[in-house]
Amino acid sequence: MRRRVAPLPPADSPPVSNTRLAMIVLITGESMLFAGLIGMYLVFRLAARTWPPPDQPRLPLGLTALNSAALLGSAFPLASALAAIRRGEGDRVARRVELTALLGALFLAVQGAEWARLVRHGLTLGSGTYGGSFYVLIGCHALHVLAAVVWLAVVAILARLGRFTRARHAALEMCSLYWYFVCGLWVVLFPLVYLY
């Protein structure tokens, strides 16, 4: 009887690739940046007797919840693209990455519209600790989403050009890791800033 034996990995190949390790180091550093910002927000939030201050506008909860669903939902097409390239179906990758980038851009557009409305109602960066901490924390996250959307767009172009194969798709994998980080961060930030 012929037994199937898994191919032996080369002895010199590390279990975690250098690109993945670099990405983990980057994400850990970014997490510490956000830990500092969350610490700043906690000081202002817990020290205030009333939050938000009575003279400041309330944050739009319903629209942001829908926007959060769009951002978190965008992780699924990306996971599906990654699974497709691992199966060797390279032709299905580009459209799924484009869908993820589109949902990310939609998240940013809605956030921008919300901010414009809040600024019109008087909540600015200089209007106190409430506005300052909100714009710094959520703005820093939005900048990260913007960077990730640009990265996704580049990956989508590369996928359209057929640059990814089953054996070589490190750029897609690293981009996915970063996008999961950005989505995971929002899972922490949304309840902290909008619900707490």
Added chain:
Amino acid sequence: MVDTKCTRFTLALVAGWPAAQALAQSCAMCGSSFGPDDPVQRAFSWSILFLMAAPYTLFGTVAGWLFYVHRRAAGRRRAAVVELTWSRRQAPAGETGGQPT
């Protein structure tokens, strides 16, 4: 005869003891600026606690994951070698069934 060095040291300890206690209470900001139930003091406490826990949690998680991945890879490599030798031993004569496919 009285050991003057020892006496001086003891006197310095006695003189410094209240100061050391005052230092151990807290920093000047938290200890004297706010009352016992002040929300600012509570906010600083929670924030310090969070910022202290964050790096340990992050680096602990990453280090744990790396340790797990390395252990799993080593285990798989050992298992593959054992499987290879076992299947070679079991292959009947004249067949190439023992080779990995």
